[in-house]
């Protein structure tokens with residue numbers, strides 16, 4: 254595994270770890286906190302590689318680094334929740350592995366550290382007190398507020414900033430995804446890995462095409478959105494996974510927001526819109542009040558998706574109401 258993404262998207266974290274390592278100022282225990290998709294696990298493996306490397310720190314080539322990369326390094330232990338929580342026994346096992354005075358450096362990483370129970374957190378605290386100088390640890394969480402303050406106070410907290418939309422956009426475009434699809438996907442997620450996965454999801458590709466046709470139908474006189482939805486969009490109506498429907502609503506909502514931006518400001522920078530190409534070629538033809546009414550309907554019907562509603566009925570009602578706008 255290379256640390257290319259980590260270095261590109263979290264350069265401040267890498268610099269901090271590198272500097273601390275070079276100056277021999279690594280602390281025994283870190284808390285890596287930040288939202289999903291911010292390369293916290295990669296950073297933890299990077300730290301492991303710095304500490305365990307045989308050559309110059311995270312060289313990526315030596316035996317130790319390679320074993321960190323492929324997950325077989327005996328000096329790196331990763332703990333994940335067993336079911337819903339991290340159990341006390343898991344921490345006791347860790348303590349038994351690490352507790353003895355050790356000549357070799359060892360590091361543990363705890364994923365989803367907010368899932369420590371109070372008793373496993375207490376075991377961890379006890380272990381942290383007894384940790385020998387060759388032991389390091391990283392706790393990872395998406396929610397630092399859920400980490401017990403007694404645990405947190407023992408850690409050096411490193412906050413991972415979310416990756417911004419422009420960076421996701423750039424990443425997708427670098428991968429050869431076309432401009433508008435990149436914009437649409439980047440509007441749906443703040444997680445770069447999720448965004449990359451979406452580009453390979455055939456459902457998403459089809460949904461993007463459908464969203465373009467549907468959003469243009471709102472502007473057309475014949476207003477055949479319902480027809481498009483029940484022919485070209487049949488695949489989506491039959492889809493049982495709710496998240497896809499949510500995403501489809503998010504796409505249509507983004508398109509409405511774009512249209513409203515254009516109507517408010519004729520000189521809006523089209524490149525910054527989500528449906529940048531479609532709406533550059535097809536300017537909205539309705540009045541701003543109508544576009545807003547459609548947006549409101551989309552938000553209202555998206556809300557209904559939360560309940561297990563009949564999708565045929567939902568889309569039929571939605572398009573009938575949009576036609577009245």
Ligand SMILES: [Zn+2]
Nearest residue numbers: 306312315318
């Ligand atoms: Zn190495």
